[in-house]
Amino acid sequence: MRPLQLDPLFRTVESLPGIGPKLAEALARITGREGPEDTRALDLLLLPPHGLIDRTLRKGITETPESTIATLKVRVDRHQASPPGRRNVPYRVFVHDDTGELALTFFHSKPAWLEKILPVGETVLVSGKVEWFNGRPSMVHPDHIVAEADAASFPLVEPVYPLTAGLSPKILRRSLESALELLPELPEWADPHLVAKNSFPGFADAVRELHHPEAALDIEPQTPARRRLAYDELLAGQLSLALVRQTLRKLPGHPVVADGKLRKAILGSLPFSLTGSQSTAVAEILTDMAGSDRMLRLLQGDVGSGKTAVAMLAMADAVEAGGQAVLMAPTEILARQHYATISKMAEAAGIEVAVLTARAKGRERTELLERIANGKVQVVIGTHALFQDAVIYHNLTLAVVDEQHRFGVHQRLRLTAKGTAPHMLVMTATPIPRTLVLAAFGDMDVSKLTEKPAGRQPIATVTIPDERLGEIVERLKSALLDGKKAYWICPLVEDSDQSELMSVESRHASLAKAFGKELAPLVSLVHGRMTSDEKDQAMRDFKNGVSRLLVATTVVEVGVDVPDATIMVIEHAERFGLAQLHQLRGRVGRGSGASSCILLYYGPLGETAGARLAVLRESEDGFRIAEEDLKLRGEGEVLGTRQSGLPGFRLANLSAHADLLEIARRDARNVLDADPGLSSQRGEALRMLLYLMRRDEAIRFLRAG
């Protein structure tokens, strides 16, 4: 049970003054919660400002430099309403000070309201950005207009939060202030030495400071308050991972003893020999599985490095030793693809493979479940459907989870609830740096595939502005005529008014048209809104060469393996994250043919966007790209926080707080060594921390264990 003391903080944001259902939705979005009911006062409190507006500049009107935010004390001279019927001509209010005149400009504002807040002849404080048009200063929609008498209430320094549509800074401010009033004093959970050494304020004080910066320095990641909160967040994360591990390790292992007969049969049938790091990874995995402790290993390998074969070889040993193995993929497309590859490999060893996804229904499903339960099926490939309650395994000894970062700790727990405690191999193609591995997975053993299979050629990567689209289409046309295969990736599914992003459907149509009668049938489409049958068909057609240009959304991002596809066009490349671009590009260059990747951007490019694309052009090394991405964008984006299911870090910034991550890891371990049930006084306080940081799943686990 959650301690009563925390109840006020768990009020839904909707219960805060001024917040209705719409705003609650908006807040759910910016705090990354599932929906409005799940968005609590606490989530608002732990949302750090990402910038600051400094309103301390107080020069005269004409002394204010172009495009700077200034606070001006002015006298109101006259109002100039929009001419009747021409609402797009702004309403102007002319004001002056000793240095000159300023036009306050308003679009679609109510005249009565403007007359009320800007009475002619009165002196007011206005604050906002001063722009010069035709040699005259103006301020469009001032951020603040305050009567001189109320000058004391004027915010000199204002924190800025990430905003989404429908949420104004003022409303956010107001709800934040009322949430701050709910903060109780809490017991200290951090180690007193650490607190003293770092001059950490208490949690509640740190939260208050977070939202009341007094100067730009106060929002830097290295203030004691920011560091304190970052530490708390990291500690909660590490503690929750350590709790999972603690319980998993307690369950009896399954020493896998096999002489490698099946594995060798598979190896012999592969059209290639393993790379050095593939062999090393296989050896590491087999050593782990032979031991009496459960394996918890991360197999990290860049795009196209050949993780699937490694997994298959490990599964072969598990099967030979009389067990079953599962491979869980994050998407249906990927599950089916793995099924296709793996059944082919398994055939050589006579291993029985089946695929299980949410799509299996009726008799087919019942029969499949039966064959899994009686052990006839030895390897099951699937999506999270693999771990529904109805699925009972005969003797599950190895679970391979592909792209774990999409699932999160929760599914990992479900997996172990399947009676037996299988060895666990987590495969990730996201070449995340060590600090992130630690933050996301805790202390797992790691095998790395450090080289690409022999014979791969570099992918020629170019950035091209949208004006040259016609040229790209022409080149693509001749490539298709040459028998080549290409992907064309678009960011969105349907045309929508709010977005000028090119939709995959209209791009599919325009390309088919541009290619003319002869080539149009070779152009196919796949996106997330199609049924899984349709998606399958599209992928199969592309693989078999029935279609040769696949226009797709990012459903093809992870893992799709069509080795003879050699051209990748990514439209609106400037809108994708670097790591995601790397994943997408990794769909080509998977065979021995020369490949190219065209990053098509709609300019002009901002500085960061330009730098990002340049990194990609220069490097194919996923690790380097991830490091650069981390520098350019922060870790939440690298991991794709929202869709990843990995509880993202809001307060900790892993490039700034790497030292705290190490400390948090050590502290989590020490705490649990001394007090595995978190029942001491400090343990109780730490439970509170887990609630506060929304790691409820760990608490449930604590109870179960």
Ligand SMILES: Nc1ncnc2c1ncn2[C@@H]1O[C@H](COP(=O)(O)OP(=O)(O)OP(=O)(O)O)[C@@H](O)[C@H]1O
């Ligand atoms: N040692 C090898 N030599 C040559 N080709 C290999 C080797 N190992 C794997 N391959 C081939 O390389 C391609 C990529 O392998 P795989 O799909 O396992 O990559 P992956 O690591 O899962 O990459 P991604 O994360 O991009 O899906 C496959 O077509 C596979 O058959």
